Amino acid sequence: MMRPDKKLWLVLLFTTLSVTMASAATEEIGGDFTLTDHNNATFRLSQLQGKLVLLSFGYTYCPDICPTELAKLALVFDTLKEQSDRLQGVFISLDPGRDTPAVLSDYVGYFNSGFVGLTGSESAVDRVARQYRVKYRRHEKAGGDYSIDHSANLYLIDQMGVLTAVIPYGMPVEHIVDVVRGQLSSNG
Amino acid sequence: MVLRFIHSFLFAALAVTSVDADTIDASIISAPGYGELGYQLPEIGSYELPSLGEASNGEVLIAEGERRTLYEIFDDKYVLLAFIYSTCSDVNGCPLTSHVFYKIKSAMKRDNTLANRLKLISLSFDPEVDTPSVMELYGNNFRYAGNAGEWQFVTTASHQSLEPILKSYNQVILRETDSSGRTNVGYSHVLRVFLIDPQKNIRNIYSVDFLHHDLIINDVKTILQQEQKSGEFIKTATVAQQTSQLSKPGDSKLGYELSSYVTDSQDLELRKGEKADLLAIANNPPLGLPAIPVPADNPLSRGKIDLGRKLFYDRRLSLNDTFSCAMCHVPEQGFTSNELAMAVGIEGRSVRRNSPTVYNSAYSNLLFHDGREENLEQQAWGPLLANNEMANPSIGYVLNKIRQIDDYHGLFEAAFDGRGVSMETLGMALASYQRALVSADSPFDRWRYAGDKTAITDSAKRGFEIFTGKAGCVACHSIGEQSALFMDDQLHNTGIGYRESMGIYPDKQQVTVAPGVTIDIDRAIIDQVGEKPATDVGRYEVTQNPHDRWKYKTPSLRNVALTAPYMHNGSLSTLHEVVDFYDQGGVPNELLDPLIRPLGLSPQEKMDLVEFMESLTGSNVDTLVADAFAAPVGDVGKGDPSWVHGSEVEVR
Secondary structure (H helix, E strand, O other), X not given: OHHHHHHHHHHHHHHHHHHHHHOOOOOOOOOOOXXXXXXXXXXXXXXXXXXXXXXXXXXXXXXXXXXXXXXXXHHHHHHOHHHHHHEEEEEEEOOOOOOOHHHHHHHHHHHOOOOEEEEOOHHHXXXXXXXXXXXXXXXXXXXXXXXXXEOOOEEEEOOOOOEEEEEOOOOOHHHHHHHHHHHHHHOO | OHHHHHHHHHHHHHHHXXXXXXXXXXXXXXXXXXXXXXXXXXXXXXXXXXXXXXXXXOEEEXXXXXXXXXXXXXXXXXXXXXEEOOOOOOOOOHHHHHHHHHHXXXXXXXXXXXXXXXXXXXXXXXXXXXXXXXXXXXXXHHHHOOOOOEEEEEEOOOHHHHHHHHHHOXXXXXXXXXXXXXXXXXXXXOOOEEEEOOOOEEEEEEOOOOOOHHHHHHXXXXXXXXXXXXXXXXHHHHHHHHOOOOOOOOEEOOOOOOOOOOOEEOOHHHOOOOOOOHHHHHHOOOOOOOOOOOOOOOOOOHHHHHHHHHHHOEHHHOOOOOOOHHHOOEHHHOOEOOOOOOOEOHHHOEOOOOOOOOOOHHHOOOEOOOOOEOOHHHHOHHHHHOOOOOOOOOHHHHHHHHHHOHHHOOHHHHHOOOOOOOHHHHHHHHHHHHHOOOOOOOHHHHHHHOOOOOOOOHHHHHHHHHHXXXXXXXXXXXXXXXXXOOOOOOEEOOOHHHHHHOOOOOOEEEEEEEOOEEEEEEHHHHHHHOOOXXXXXXXXXXXOOHHHOOEEEOOOOOOHXXXXXXXXXXXXXXXXXXXXXXXXXXXOOOOOOOOOOOOOOOHHHHHHHHHHHHOXXXXXXXXXXXXXXXXXXXXXXXXXXXXXXXXXXXXX
């Protein structure tokens, strides 16, 4: 009689363990970070405190999503021109290999001269991506070329440096404007 | 090079923001949901959206980190349910959902009805990344922007709790791996958004090519309009559901498969009901039933019914004063046992067959699954004397015990013209009560026999067509011109008994060991610890005719939605399983009834059949259950014959 009992207990134990492991706790999303800006200067997110930050991730060789997102962001800034001193657009490159500060400087400037482009070492960029739960993946192409698949949410970081909302990719400009306006008015 | 990209795509980007279909580069954004609808929508209310099946329940985590079931967050509203993950970047995947949901949310600002009746739910299928706090960050989108209408973001606790939800919504999710073999970098999935009505029926499923806010709003408006038009129907449907409100186990295990299950026991004190005029019900059976056959020597009377009712709920009728008839034929469980495949009698002794319902037993000339008894008067003695049921050692023992119980004093004499308790009068009293438990006037009866066209749903009507046509169920579950018993008073071999006799079982059996924790256990382990199943050869045991092996009585289908589990051994848990069983053609064996053959039913046809069977619940079920609640429960007390076994010991 002992044998089957033991077996059953093992089954139960295993089930319990796998349940525990599957629901492993995850850390909070967001937070401060340090990277290099498009002027080749060290940049800390916390230096933007007091401003509402609109943060997006991408890469300059990106054929579709990133320019779309940045163009939308530029429209948001145009719409909220009178409050632009309280806002800051930030674009973090997920392709530090190709996106040097110089490349970024051209790129972000095209959309809005006030935007900050950020890059850094591969590991530094990866750390920030993980912090914000951004997923990205390199796709090798023929001839050594590559593209990067990545998620494209827009992160709203409030005047205290706290991540306050994630705007899903696909939301129209009018919505982003609404959310930003709401956030600005709620914080005086 | 960079700038060239920017020039060509900035144009496209701006086009997206102004949502102008004509200028969108088809190679980038192809889903119609981003643009204007390319076709004219049919007029609202001009088309039907039949149910595509039941929307499954499941356990999710809301942004506050608390557990909820999907049904709870559906909140009795029309629901658009989308599966998303927050790091999804395929333009025609999750972002399309966000875009379309946003459009609907905007429409809610202008349209109160839409805002009040419809709810948007995005459910993440990436529990590791999408924790409740991430869902909260999504929800914050609407903290300042547009309060009208609700768009809720939810996730799950783990892949384990997510898996059954994905399975039930048929969402195939593939975890993608990158070139270095890293998993969990993304998911590929087929976009599907579900429109679910407050009754939890799926009314439409939108894929990429059809996910468009105008179409969805048109669909919702159409359903709302039809709902309003058939307001009366909705009312009857709710009433119909309410008629069986009392029919649930006092310790309901509904949702036990979810880890959020909390004990839902009803205090015995709350199990109260009102006595009904059973004689009036029996003398004038509800719509859809013929007059009940009553033996000439046992005409119904109020006295006999009351006495039978008292006996039925009396635990002293068993050897050790613990076990009444009602403990296997539980009134609030369809007068059967919903929670036991096979009954368990006195002292936990296993009974080898499923408790049959007592509802409408008045019409049966064959009693017990093998039809070995011919009337309720005689049948009553079977369970009273069975060693594994009420376990009385003899007829005399029972009669003698009742004679000595004070509260039976004079009752038999009053009900039977001066005749005291005897083998005959005891059977007659119990039979009278059970005979009076007739139940019909179901939605089906009102449709079929009273011409109420709106009494049952279109699905149930289609189910009836299949029942009487393609599936041929009616061959045994008979229906007449004026009334329907849904049985033929015959015995048939469906192969269920054969399968059990031959010991044909799956290698593993799922066992729910705790709420939300289900494990597969090897059959071999169960066999080592479980009691060996009793031999059961069905009708053969009565006739000794080898051709009668594994034949069992056709049960009536009235109230079948209340009488799970099904088949003579309770081996099928749901009506869906029963339909699947017959669709496969039963279990082949040399004596299989020739009426049973593979049916080739489509999933929709199966659902229609179930819907039809669910329309067979009688309108008076709660009346009968409430009457049962009002019955006295006979329990051993001071002065009873077996009170502390006749000793003089004072019991505190």
